[in-house]
Amino acid sequence: MSEPFQHRARKRFGQNFLHDAGVIHRILRSIAPKEGQHVLEIGPGQGALTEGLVDSGAKLDVIELDLDLIPQLKWRFGLKPNFSLHQGDALKFDFASLVGAEDDKLRVVGNLPYNISTPLIFHLLDHAPIIQDMHFMLQKEVVERLAAEPGNGDWGRLSIMVQYFCRVDYLFTVGPGAFNPPPKVESAIVRLVPYSELPYPAKDHRVLERIVREAFNQRRKTLRNTLRALMSVEDIEAAGVDPTLRPEQLNVADFVRLANRLSEISADTAQGPSA
CATH class of the missing domain: 3.40.50.150 (Vaccinia Virus protein VP39)
Structure with a gap:
């Protein structure tokens, strides 16, 4: 039929x-x-x-x-x-x-x-x-x-x-x-x-999304320029990432380290100066 x-x-x-x-x-x-x-x-x-x-x-x-x-x-x-x-x-x-x-x-x-x-x-x-x-x-x-x-x-x-x-x-x-x-x-x-367990867990995946978005907004520029509004060169280095690299040269683990560093900076800022 x-x-x-x-x-x-x-x-x-x-x-x-x-x-x-x-x-x-x-x-x-x-x-x-x-x-x-x-x-x-x-x-x-x-x-x-x-x-x-x-x-x-x-x-x-x-x-x-x-x-x-x-x-x-x-x-x-x-x-x-x-x-x-x-x-x-x-x-x-x-x-x-x-x-x-x-x-x-x-x-x-x-x-x-x-x-x-x-x-x-x-x-x-x-x-x-x-x-x-x-x-x-x-x-x-x-x-x-x-x-x-x-x-x-x-x-x-x-x-x-x-x-x-x-x-x-x-x-x-x-x-x-x-x-x-x-x-x-x-x-x-x-x-x-x-993944049943994330290989590179971010403290906050929304922060990871923000880092990735900012980095690739100007993908031909280096991280020190693309992430300038979010992180200093010293903070990028503290995350174990070379600030002279372009975003397309970083892997997932690198971006997670940057995001976790930004989460730490944000937490410290929210707590304010210690007494």
């Missing part, structure tokens, strides 16, 4: 529907969902990945923003006992509401619209303690930034803040022809695995 639904991709939702069976199977092999696991799919679209996810026996929650796609998803998967559909905006969704038992962790999957990919990843990182891993289809350029290393031109705010929380694996590239309509750029699959 053919599907009683026709849906045209909507530009305002950044929709490009995956249709290449080979790519779909390769993504599903990379995720390897299993019975007993809890999978969350963001933006299932027309269900290209959903079918394999639900057939794995995993408990599957899906979040879809486009109201016009809801009937199609209900028609295809609504009777499956392990399938739950949520209509809403993933950027505003409370992912913690999906988790029941204390040891329940989400495996997050999504072919993310390019225009919301970065804010959505940061929204998910706010829930890192309840996430086992994340597999995303993103614009190739974004994945290259996520997986970049210090000294690389792609190394920047996104690389540092995501790698602070997660291990990042660039899995494989996907050409435009795998989608309908084909996007104008290449895509790639990335795996993000939140």
Whole structure:
């Protein structure tokens, strides 16, 4: 029986529907969902990945923003006992509401619209303690930034803040022809695995965000210039970092040391002079 639904991709939702069976199977092999696991799919679209996810026996929650796609998803998967559909905006969704038992962790999957990919990843990182891993289809350029290393031109705010929380694996590239309509750029699959214990914990990750933002506002300048409003040269050196370096030359541990030094300075200032 053919599907009683026709849906045209909507530009305002950044929709490009995956249709290449080979790519779909390769993504599903990379995720390897299993019975007993809890999978969350963001933006299932027309269900290209959903079918394999639900057939794995995993408990599957899906979040879809486009109201016009809801009937199609209900028609295809609504009777499956392990399938739950949520209509809403993933950027505003409370992912913690999906988790029941204390040891329940989400495996997050999504072919993310390019225009919301970065804010959505940061929204998910706010829930890192309840996430086992994340597999995303993103614009190739974004994945290259996520997986970049210090000294690389792609190394920047996104690389540092995501790698602070997660291990990042660039899995494989996907050409435009795998989608309908084909996007104008290449895509790639990335795996993000939140650390159970942060390798370089910051005293306050908001201070880390501030340091990284200030440093990369003028990425061609040295730290002594870019961080001038926050830290003196002496404080940068006290953190064990060379103030003559440019921000792209520092790794995550270096930025955490700078952030922790700034947290100490702020705490000392707040306490005021000792009696």
